[in-house]
Structures are given as C-alpha cells and as structure tokens.
Amino acid sequence: MTILQVQNLVKEFDGIKAVDDISFEIEKNSICALLGPNGSGKTTVFNLISGYLKPERGKIFFNGKEITLLSPHKIAKLGIGRTFQNIRLFLQISVLDNVMLGFKYEKGDKFFSALFQTKRMKKEEKENLFKAEEILKFVGLIDKKYELAENLSHGQRKLLELARILAREPKLFLLDEPFAGLFPETKKTMVDLIRKLKEGGKTILFIEHDINSVMGLAEKVIVLNYGKKIAEGKPEEVRNNKEVLNVYLGKKYEQNP
Amino acid sequence: MDYLIHILIITGIYTILTLSLNLIVGFTGLPALGHIAFACIGAYTSSLLALNFGISPWIGLFIGAILAGFFGMVIGFPSLRLKGDYFALATFGLGIIVYSIVKNWVSLTRGPMGLPGIPHFSLFGYEISSGWSYLILVLTFVLLTYLAIRNITNSPFGRILKGIREDEIATLAMGKNVNKYKLIVFVVGAFFAGIAGSLYAHYITFIDPSSFTVMESFTVLLMVVFGGMGSLKGSFVGVLILVVFPELLRFLGMPNSIAAPLRQMIYGLLLIILMIWRPQGLLGKFKFK
Amino acid sequence: MIQQLFLNGIIAGSIYTLIALGFTIIYRTVKFFHFAHGVVFAAGAYFAYTFFILFNINPFISFLLSISLASLLGIAIDRFVYYPLRKNKAPNLVYLIASFGVFIFIQNLLQLIFGAQILTLRTGPIKEGYHIFGAVVTDIQILIILVSFILFLLTYLFIQKSKLGKAIRAVSDDPIGARIVGINSEKIILIAFALGSAIAGLAGILISLETNIEPTMGFHAILKGITASIIGGIGSIPGALLGGFFLGLAENLSIWKIQARWKDAIAFAILIIFLLLKPSGIMGIKTKKEEI
Numbered sequence: 001m002t003i004l005q006v007q008n009l010v011k012e013f014d015g016i017k018a019v020d021d022i023s024f025e026i027e028k029n030s031i032c033a034l035l036g037p038n039g040s041g042k043t044t045v046f047n048l049i050s051g052y053l054k055p056e057r058g059k060i061f062f063n064g065k066e067i068t069l070l071s072p073h074k075i076a077k078l079g080i081g082r083t084f085q086n087i088r089l090f091l092q093i094s095v096l097d098n099v100m101l102g103f104k105y106e107k108g109d110k111f112f113s114a115l116f117q118t119k120r121m122k123k124e125e126k127e128n129l130f131k132a133e134e135i136l137k138f139v140g141l142i143d144k145k146y147e148l149a150e151n152l153s154h155g156q157r158k159l160l161e162l163a164r165i166l167a168r169e170p171k172l173f174l175l176d177e178p179f180a181g182l183f184p185e186t187k188k189t190m191v192d193l194i195r196k197l198k199e200g201g202k203t204i205l206f207i208e209h210d211i212n213s214v215m216g217l218a219e220k221v222i223v224l225n226y227g228k229k230i231a232e233g234k235p236e237e238v239r240n241n242k243e244v245l246n247v248y249l250g251k252k253y254e255q256n257p
Numbered sequence: 258m259d260y261l262i263h264i265l266i267i268t269g270i271y272t273i274l275t276l277s278l279n280l281i282v283g284f285t286g287l288p289a290l291g292h293i294a295f296a297c298i299g300a301y302t303s304s305l306l307a308l309n310f311g312i313s314p315w316i317g318l319f320i321g322a323i324l325a326g327f328f329g330m331v332i333g334f335p336s337l338r339l340k341g342d343y344f345a346l347a348t349f350g351l352g353i354i355v356y357s358i359v360k361n362w363v364s365l366t367r368g369p370m371g372l373p374g375i376p377h378f379s380l381f382g383y384e385i386s387s388g389w390s391y392l393i394l395v396l397t398f399v400l401l402t403y404l405a406i407r408n409i410t411n412s413p414f415g416r417i418l419k420g421i422r423e424d425e426i427a428t429l430a431m432g433k434n435v436n437k438y439k440l441i442v443f444v445v446g447a448f449f450a451g452i453a454g455s456l457y458a459h460y461i462t463f464i465d466p467s468s469f470t471v472m473e474s475f476t477v478l479l480m481v482v483f484g485g486m487g488s489l490k491g492s493f494v495g496v497l498i499l500v501v502f503p504e505l506l507r508f509l510g511m512p513n514s515i516a517a518p519l520r521q522m523i524y525g526l527l528l529i530i531l532m533i534w535r536p537q538g539l540l541g542k543f544k545f546k
Numbered sequence: 547m548i549q550q551l552f553l554n555g556i557i558a559g560s561i562y563t564l565i566a567l568g569f570t571i572i573y574r575t576v577k578f579f580h581f582a583h584g585v586v587f588a589a590g591a592y593f594a595y596t597f598f599i600l601f602n603i604n605p606f607i608s609f610l611l612s613i614s615l616a617s618l619l620g621i622a623i624d625r626f627v628y629y630p631l632r633k634n635k636a637p638n639l640v641y642l643i644a645s646f647g648v649f650i651f652i653q654n655l656l657q658l659i660f661g662a663q664i665l666t667l668r669t670g671p672i673k674e675g676y677h678i679f680g681a682v683v684t685d686i687q688i689l690i691i692l693v694s695f696i697l698f699l700l701t702y703l704f705i706q707k708s709k710l711g712k713a714i715r716a717v718s719d720d721p722i723g724a725r726i727v728g729i730n731s732e733k734i735i736l737i738a739f740a741l742g743s744a745i746a747g748l749a750g751i752l753i754s755l756e757t758n759i760e761p762t763m764g765f766h767a768i769l770k771g772i773t774a775s776i777i778g779g780i781g782s783i784p785g786a787l788l789g790g791f792f793l794g795l796a797e798n799l800s801i802w803k804i805q806a807r808w809k810d811a812i813a814f815a816i817l818i819i820f821l822l823l824k825p826s827g828i829m830g831i832k833t834k835k836e837e838i
Contacts, residue, residue, distance in 0.1 A: 043838075050430065052838045076432035084838070088427035090420050092543050101420045101431050105413055111441050114412035115405060125413060168432060288639050335822050340836070342579055342642050346772065347821050350814040353769070357811035426838055471765070475646055482643070514661070518654035525654065528647025532640045533630045545639045 002061075003028040003172055003203050004049070009058035011044055011227075018044045019055070020227035026172070026220075031194060031204045033214040033235075036224035037247060042207045043085050045224070046174050050082045051075040062172070077104075081170030083161045085177055085207075091150035095141060098149050098160055099132040102167025132167065139163045140189065155186035162193065173197065175206035179213060191217055211239055211248065223247070262392050266460060268500045269395035270453050273402045275480040275492040277449035282478070283486035284410050285442045286422030286546060287337070288345040290474055291352020292450055294332075295325040297359055297469035299451025300458040301366055304375045307459075314378045318455040325451025326444045328355070333443035337436060352474055360466040371465025375458050391460055398456060402449050407489055409445070418442060419487075422543065472521065479524050482531055485541025494539060499524070549681040551798045557687050559794025560694035561753050565771030566778065566786035567694075567701055568745035572620075574718040574781050575731075575738040578641040582623055582648035583746055584768025585656075590616040590747025591754040591763065592656055595665055613747045620743020621736060623648055629732075649764070657761035665759040667751070686755045693752060697745060698787050705783055714738060718781065766810070773817040779827030788828045 004026040011019040019041045026032050034042050047053040049060055051072040060068045067075050076082075090098050107113055108124030136142040139159045144152065152160060158178065165173065178194070179187050194204055194217065208214050214221055214235055221238050223231040231241045238244055278292045302324045303317035312320075336347040359366050366372070378385040378394060385394055409415055417438055420428040425435050458464045476499075484495020503520040511519070537544045565587060572580050593615045597608035627644050636644075675684035705711040716724040717734045724731060753763070770793060775781075778789025796816060797809050804812065826832055 047838050052426070052429075072426075072429040073432050073434050076430050082430055084427070084430075086837075088424045088430075090423035090427065092423055093416075093419050097416055097419070100413070101416055101428070101433075104432065109413035109417060111409070111414055111445075114409045114414035117408050117412070121412060128413075164431070288642075335818075339821060339825075342638050343821055343825060343833075345639065345642060346579065346776075347818060350769075350773075350817045350821075354811050354814050354818070357808070357814070361805075361807045361811065426836070472650070475650060478643070515658065518657040521654040522651050522658070525647045525649070525651030529627055529644050529651065532636070532644035532647065533627070533634070536636070536640055545637050545643075 001028045002026065003063055004205070005059075005061040006045070006049065007059045007061070009045065009048055009060070010056045011041075011048055011053060012056050017227050019048065022058075022224070022227070022229050024222050024229065024232060026203060026205055028203055029198060029201055030219050031198050031217060032206075033218035033221045034205060034207045034224065035209070035211055035214065035221050035238075037209070039226075040224040041227040042224055043176055044227075046082060046176055046207065049075075050080060050174060076168065076170075079169075079171040080174060081165035081168045081172070082174035083158075083165065083176050083178065085180075087157050087161055089149045089152075089157055089160060089164075092148060094145065095136070095147050095149055095152070095160055096129075096132055096145040099135055099163050099167050100128055102164045103128045103131065104168070128167075135163050135166045138166070139193065155182050158182060158190065159186070162190070171203060173202060173204045173206075175204065177207050177209070179208065211235065211244070215239075259388065262388055264501065264504055266387075266392050266395050268496055269392070269399045270457050270460075271477070271480060271500055272399050272493060272496045273453040273456070274450055274477045275484065275496050276399075276402050276406050276489060277446040277453070278477050279481045279484075279487070279489065279492050280406050280409065280418075280449075281442055281446040282481050283488070283541065283543065284415065284422065285418040285439065286543075287439060287443070288341065288348075288545075289443070289446070290345050290349040290478065291332075291355075291471070292348075292446070292477055293469050293471075293473040294352040294355035295329060295447040295450035296454030296457070296473075297355060297466075298325045298328050299454030300464050300469070301359060301372070301454075302451075303455035304372045304458045304464055305366070307376050308372060308374065314376060314455070314459045318452060318459075321455045322448045322451035325454070326448035329444040329447025330440065333440050333447075337439045337443065349471070349474075353471060356466055356469055356471070359469070366466075369465060369467075371463055372458075373463045375462040375464065377462070378459055387460070395456055395460075398452060402452070403489060405449070410487075410489070414438075419543075422487075423546070475528075476524060479528055479531075482536070482538050482541075483527060485538035486536075486545075487543040488538070488540040491538055491540030499527075548799070548802060549679050551802055552795070553681040553683055553687075555795035555798035556791070557683075557690055557756070557794070558798055559791035560691045561749055561767075561790075562770045562774045562793050563694045563698060563787050563790030564745055564749035564752070565767050566774040566790050567698060567783070568742035568749070569768070569771045570742075570775055570781060570783055570786045571701065571705075571714070571738050571745070572742040573775070574714055575735045576624075576628065576641070577718075578638045579645065579772060580623075580628075580742075581642065581645040581768055581772075582652065583620075583742070583771065584764035584766075585649045585652040586616050586620050586623070586743045586764075587746040587750040587767045587771075588656060588759075588761070588764030589619050589652065590750030591667070591759045592660060592665075592750075593747070594667055594751045594754060595660070595759055598667060599665075599669070609751060612751055613744050616747020616750070617740045617744040619652075620739040620746070624735065624739045649768075653761055653764055660761070662761055667754045667759065684756075686752075690752050690756060693748070694790075697748070698783070701745075702783050710734075710737060770813060773813055773820075775827075776817060776825070777820050777827055779829030779831035780833070782827070782829040782831050785827055785829040785831065792828070 002025045007023050009019050009022045036042050048055050051070050105124050108121040113121040136145055141159055178190050218235055221235050223244050225247045231238045231244050281287050281289045299321035302321035306312040306317040307314055332351045336344055339347050360368055385391055417433050421435055428435050480495045480499050485491025506516045569583050590612050593612035594608055597603045597611050598605055627648055631641055675682040713729050713734050717731045774789035774793045777792050778785025797813050800812050
C-alpha cells in the first residue's frame with residue numbers, strides 16, 4: 001500500500017529548476033533513502049512534501065489524500081514528521097520541553113485552558129510528561145531531560161530531534177541526513193531506532209549522501225542529480241547503475257571500471 | 258508620602274504595560290514596537306465614553322480593553338506575516354498612525370487639546386480619586402494581569418509561545434498553527450495595555466496625544482528588555498528601577514527642562530548597554546534571535 | 547494650487563531622497579535599519595547652527611565643518627555601538643534596538659544642549675521666490691532640488707563605477723566572497739558610514755535653511771527616509787531616488803484632497819502598504835529568505 005505519492009514535482013528558484021519533474025512512490029512500512037550529491041534537490045523535495053514550499057507543478061498525495069498546497073502545520077497534523085538538515089531544536093528551553101512541544105493536546109494547549117489552569121490541561125500535561133519521559137528513555141536522553149537543548153552535543157541534538165517527532169506519533173518520518181556528523185556508536189543507535197520504528201509499523205524516508213551508508217538499512221533508494229531522478233530501486237541494483245556511478249565517481253569510472 | 262504613592266501608582270500602570278508587552282516580545286519573541294498605541298486606545302475609549310455618554314469608568318475600562326484587543330487583531334493580522342525588523346517597522350508605523358489619528362481627528366478626540374475632566378472610578382458612592390484608594394485599585398489590576406500572564410505562560414500554550422520564539426519553522430513542524438498563536442498573544446497583550454491606558458486616564462483625569470508617543474513605546478520596550486525577556490519577576494524589578502531612578506533626578510533639584518531629556522538619555526544609553534552586554538536583561542533567560 | 551503642491555512634493559522628495567541615499571549606502575554594507583541615521587541628520591543642522599549662528603564662523607567653513615562632524619558622528623556610532631554587536635554576531639533585531647537607543651540618546655542630548663525651542667539658520671528676511679508655472683519657488687528650494695539630484699548622480703556613479711563603490715557592492719552582495727578576495731569589510735563599513743552620514747548632515751543643513759531646527763527633526767526625517775527606501779527598494783540607490791520622490795509627491799498631492807495635518811499618517815500608511823504588498827519596493831529588491 002502506498003503511503004506517499006509524489007507526481008511530476010517541479011520547483012523553480014529564480015528560473016533554475018531545483019526539482020525537475022520528480023515522481024516516486026513510497027510503500028507503507030518501508031525504509032527508503034533519498035540519495036544524491038549536494039544541491040541535487042533532496043531537501044527541496046522534503047520541503048515540498050512537508051508544505052514549506054509550494055511546487056510550480058506536480059502533486060503530492062499522502063495516504064491517498066492530496067496535500068500539495070497544504071500548510072506545514074496541517075501536514076504535520078496529518079501524520080508526517082520531519083527533521084531538518086541544520087537541526088532545528090528549541091535551543092533555549094529544556095530537552096523535556098522540546099519533546100513536550102511535539103505532543104498533540106485535546107484541549108490542554110488552548111488559550112483559555114492556560115488562562116484558567118483547567119483540570120483538563122493539568123491532566124493532559126501530566127500524561128504527556130509521562131510519555132515524554134518514555135520517549136527520552138527510548139532514545140537514551142533521559143538523564144538530560146532538564147538540560148537546555150543548546151548544551152547538548154551534536155549527536156545528542158540529533159537524537160533529541162528524533163525524540164521530538166516521536167512525540168507526534170507520525171505515520172511517515174522524513175529524516176534529513178539523520179547520520180550526518182555522528183560518531184559510529186551514535187550512528188548505530190540511530191540505525192537501530194529507525195529499524196525499531198519500522199517494526200512498529202512506521203514508514204521512514206531519509207536523506208543521505210553516501211550510498212554505502214544506506215546499504216543494509218534502506219529497502220529502496222531514489223537517486224537525484226541536478227533536480228532529476230536518475231535511479232530508483234534496491235540499493236544493490238542502484239549501486240551498480242552506470243549513471244549513479246558517474247555522478248558519484250565521475251567519468252573516470254567509465255574508463256577504468 | 259503622597260508623592261511616594263503617586264510614584265507607586267505610575268509604577269503599577271507601567272508594570273501592567275510591561276507585563277503585557279513581555280508576553281508578546283519576551284515570551285513569544287515578536288519585536289512589537291508601538292505597544293503604547295493600545296494603551297492610547299484604552300485611555301481614549303474609556304474617557305470618551307465617560308465624558309460623552311456618562312458611562313461608568315468600570316465599564317469604560319472593560320470596553321476600552323476590548324477595543325484595544327480588537328485593534329491588536331487589526332494591527333496584528335497583517336503585520337504578523339512579516340519577519341523580524343520588517344515586523345518591528347510595521348508595528349512601529351501602525352503605532353504612529355494610531356497616534357496621528359488620535360491627534361488629528363479633532364472632532365472626536367479634541368486632538369492636541371486633549372480631554373480634561375475625566376471622571377474618577379467610584380465604588381458604592383465613594384470616589385476613588387488618588388492616594389491609597391487608587392493605589393489599591395491599580396495594584397489589584399497589576400495582580401490580575403500578573404496572574405493572567407503567569408497562567409498563560411506557565412502552560413502548554415505558553416510552551417508553544419516559547420517554541421515560536423525559538424524557531425517558528427520547527428514549531429510549524431510540530432503541527433502548531435503559529436500564526437494563530439501569534440495573533441492571540443498580540444490581542445491579549447493589547448487588551449492589558451488597554452487596561453493600563455484607562456487606569457492612567459481616570460487617575461490623571463486629563464489625557465492628550467503627547468502621553469502616547471513613540472518614545473513611550475520605547476520606554477515600555479526598554480522596561481521589558483531591561484527587566485528580563487520572558488521573566489515576569491524581571492518586569493517588576495525593571496519597571497521599579499526605571500521609574501524610581503529618574504524620579505531621584507528630580508530630587509536633586511533639577512529643573513524639568515534638564516531632567517526630562519536626561520531621563521531619556523539614560524534610557525537610550527541603557528538600551529545600548531543592554532544590547533551589547535546583556536540582551537536578555539537583568540533577570541531574563543532568553544535572547545533575541 | 548496643484549502646481550504648488552507638486553512643487554512642494556518635489557522639494558520634499560529631494561530631502562527624502564538625500565536621507566534615503568545616505569541610509570541606503572549604510573544599509574548596503576551592514577544590512578540592518580540604522581535608525582540613528584535620523585539623529586545624524588539633526589546633528590548636522592545643529593552643528594551648522596553652532597558654527598554659523600553661535601560662533602559666527604564663515605558660512606562656507608561652517609558648512610564644511612558641520613558635514614565633517616556629522617560624518618564623524620556616524621563613524622563613532624558604528625565604532626562604539628555596532629562594531630561590538632558585529633563581534634557578538636548579534637541578530638538584526640538587536641542592532642535595530644541598539645540603534646533606537648543611540649537615537650534616543652543623541653536626540654535628547656541635542657535637546658539638553660540646545661533646548662526644545664525652534665532655532666533657525668536664517669539670518670535675514672526670507673527672500674521672495676520666483677514664480678514658475680503658477681507656483682512659487684525660492685532660491686533655497688531650487689538649491690535643495692539641485693543638490694539632491696547632483697548627489698544622487700554622484701552616489702550612483704560612485705557605487706557603480708569607482709573601485710570603492712565596487713568594493714561596497716561586493717561586501718553588500720557577498721560578504722564572505724568579498725573577504726576572500728581581500729576586501730577589508732570593516733574598512734568598507736567605515737567608509738559607508740562616513741559617506742552616508744556626511745550626506746545626512748548635508749541634508750540636515752539644507753532643510754534648516756528651508757524650515758526650522760528642532761530636536762525631533764531627526765525622527766521625522768528617518769521615518770520618511772526608511773519609508774522612501776522601502777518604497778524604492780531597500781538597498782537600491784536608484785530606489786532611494788524613486789522612493790524619495792514617490793513619497794514626497796504622494797504626501798503633498800494628497801493634501802489636495804485630504805487636510806495637511808494627515809501628512810504623517812499618509813506617509814506611514816504608504817509604508818505599511820508597501821511592507822505588506824510589495825516589500826521589495828519599486829526596484830524589486832529581494833530580501834534574503836530564511837533557509838529551511
């Protein structure tokens with residue numbers, strides 16, 4: 001069953017096509033990778049899917065529903081959770097508060113609930129605090145719960161960003177370079193977490209540079225170059241694709257295979 | 258002693274203004290200039306209702322605050338789409354437009370001549386004009402404002418405001434309608450500023466546009482930044498220091514023609530020093546982004 | 547009647563252009579709203595008053611001294627206030643608020659020294675103006691219009707053709723790239739402040755020949771200057787001219803239908819409209835968008 005459908009997406013900036021007629025589908029409960037060199041349009045595709053950019057042409061469907069022109073917060077509410085290439089944490093507040101900001105409240109986060117400090121607000125807050133701690137335990141950040149997010153190391157920040165979208169319980173995870181800058185141990189933690197998410201029925205699409213990193217994790221990879229899709233398929237197949245190799249290793253490979 | 262009570266009343270009114278602006282600037286990170294326009298609307302509404310229609314100041318205060326809140330929506334709705342210094346500029350310009358309208362719509366507001374003879378509040382036939390009785394009135398509203406804003410900020414709603422301050426884009430990704438929250442906070446801040454304006458009007462019993470200039474907006478902004486961005490206690494401390502300290506100048510026997518610009522010079526200098534050395538203010542924890 | 551309004555619009559437009567010109571040169575290099583520019587404008591007028599009226603110094607020398615001092619004032623503001631902020635890598639908003647602080651400080655300092663009363667640079671009676679096309683224009687007004695056009699041309703040519711001008715544009719468009727090719731951005735910023743502030747001082751002196759000197763003159767000046775810059779396109783030199791005259795004409799021609807005292811409100815209404823509908827201004831200058 002297809003959870004995400006991207007059809008003929010085109011996005012232009014000042015006349016340059018950052019995304020040039022891209023189409024692909026993501027199967028539910030799969031782990032897929034979006035690959036390509038810097039500037040190939042990967043993050044732009046994420047921004048289009050999550051609603052921060054509107055395409056010049058093309059459509060995006062999530063669970064059969066068209067989401068192309070919806071605003072980012074509405075798309076987030078529908079069940080798509082994303083992280084950002086440059087890590088966007090709420091730096092001057094605590095780790096715990098960062099996660100708490102992910103949760104959906106019934107009425108607890110309304111203005112009048114706050115003004116009158118209603119029982120419902122307190123009840124939902126308590127429940128979410130408990131859930132937040134569970135999530136922090138899951139990613140291994142529970143000891144840092146009162147720490148300000150800006151005091152975390154790079155690897156911890158990446159884990160926190162993941163923890164935050166876990167609070168949203170999304171059906172589709174869009175992770176922008178989840179392994180960038182991580183030490184091997186943290187990277188392994190991240191890979192394990194992604195696998196656990198799949199076991200829990202979730203779908204993950206993540207951006208990566210390096211095709212070797214995705215071996216063994218991604219079931220399908222989509223390769224972009226200069227805004228166009230140049231390959232799609234299982235990692236082993238795509239790895240040997242001539243055009244993909246050209247992109248990554250240059251023309252030299254053609255002469256000396 | 259009377260003088261001390263007068264200072265405390267003025268401090269109280271500024272505290273309400275500062276708390277209300279702190280909600281917008283300090284907690285939500287919206288650089289709103291021109292906040293005094295809302296106090297102006299509250300003051301003039303309350304006064305005109307009392308003078309022209311004999312409406313009780315209690316009701317006038319409430320209507321004035323509602324109207325101020327309404328203008329918060331009118332001004333906020335278009336401005337909040339703008340970012341950073343453009344938003345600051347827009348709110349600044351809109352604040353001046355309000356001032357200009359109040360100054361020039363002479364048939365409604367008597368323009369620069371102002372509104373004299375504004376009636377006092379009265380309770381059970383007893384007139385609350387000055388001194389202890391007015392101080393208690395003002396402090397009551399200060400307490401109400403403090404409790405309201407404390408509740409608002411110490412809650413899931415308040416947490417979302419902080420999220421907006423830290424990173425709007427990430428807050429959107431959390432499924433929160435950022436524009437809606439910004440607008441609510443802007444309206445609420447305007448509402449309380451309106452209350453402060455009415456309290457001022459029914460105390461001094463005379464208002465004119467010169468009490469609601471851009472400089473006043475800067476003064477309130479300074480109080481927010483100085484006391485501490487996102488710190489309610491800081492607002493109390495900041496206002497107290499910034500109101501009391503210049504009064505000491507007057508005690509040194511300085512004529513007003515020197516004391517007035519000197520006071521402003523100190524305010525200006527403080528803004529500069531704060532921005533360079535401690536942008537989060539005395540008790541604040543958050544810095545501008 | 548309308549010819550006079552049109553002429554008044556041109557005169558106002560000339561002054562706004564001068565203010566916007568200096569403001570724009572500075573904005574190009576520092577990329578924030580140097581609000582205190584308004585008070586440099588006022589200081590220019592007060593300096594001229596001090597030298598010419600108080601100390602009776604030869605007008606030409608007074609003029610040169612005043613412009614130099616205004617230029618120095620602008621440089622001092624940058625060194626003492628903005629430079630520390632650059633070292634702290636402060637966000638734009640902090641610069642703006644600090645700039646307000648400088649403005650408030652200097653405007654009140656001027657009031658402290660010179661008092662709140664209205665002063666003038668004029669020593670004799672006002673000379674009668676010439677009648678042209680049904681409107682009356684004085685010597686000084688002609689001077690203002692000429693100076694603003696000449697200065698606009700000089701500034702435009704300087705920015706486009708001269709080596710320093712190109713360096714300013716480099717720092718403006720790509721600060722990192724500029725540093726890589728060896729341009730000292732601090733030096734460029736200094737020059738921008740020197741130049742922009744000198745023009746502000748000049749504008750202040752010109753306007754005081756035409757109207758009066760009072761402590762809040764800087765406030766109105768900078769608000770019109772920023773409005774003109776945004777209308778024309780922030781950071782654009784031709785934009786400063788277009789915006790300045792657009793504002794001057796719109797303000798004054800509207801008096802034909804609306805009473806004169808609403809002029810300020812109209813100017814700010816125009817600012818708001820441009821901020822909301824066309825923030826890139828007439829010249830269509832795109833502001834940097836946040837990267838997601």
